[in-house]
Amino acid sequence: KYTKFSVCYYWINSLGQKTPIYNRSENVPIPSGAENKTATMSYNHRIVLLEKTSSTGTYYCKVKWNDMQKVGKGVFVLARGTGYIDTSYGWEILVTLTVLLAALSITATALLLWKRKVLCPRRNQLNISRQKVETQLPSASPPSPPPVYD
Numbered sequence: 001k002y003t004k005f006s007v008c009y010y011w012i013n014s015l016g017q018k019t020p021i022y023n024r025s026e027n028v029p030i031p032s033g034a035e036n037k038t039a040t041m042s043y044n045h046r047i048v049l050l051e052k053t054s055s056t057g058t059y060y061c062k063v064k065w066n067d068m069q070k071v072g073k074g075v076f077v078l079a080r081g082t083g084y085i086d087t088s089y090g091w092e093i094l095v096t097l098t099v100l101l102a103a104l105s106i107t108a109t110a111l112l113l114w115k116r117k118v119l120c121p122r123r124n125q126l127n128i129s130r131q132k133v134e135t136q137l138p139s140a141s142p143p144s145p146p147p148v149y150d
Helices: 089-137
Strands: 004-015 018-025 055-065 069-071 075-077
Touching: none
Parallel strands: none
Antiparallel strands: 004 018, 004 055, 055 069, 055 075
């Protein structure tokens, strides 16, 4: 009695309305020696492209025999108008940040070298005049530490 059954695919939208998609009847012969045994059979149904966002809902499969029926757990499908858009900008952000940091590093190094070149002659002149003063006026105080920017 279980060799004749129908397979029904349907979906239920967000308003709870049931819409049939596909029905087919099956008559499966039982091979000899397989009587009174449980058998599992797979039936696939492919849903073509969903044209509208209103196709969002839960899709079910139901198998119906004369005296009973079994319904699958269902698969929820979310249909969107624009499709999937990848919003990951990981590589772009990484490259931009690297270039920005490299430019800042080069600029800071150039400024430090330029400032050192400008300040060095003055510092040398100050050191020469300081040495002259120290040789002329001996004092008991310890020599002053070098400037902080050295």
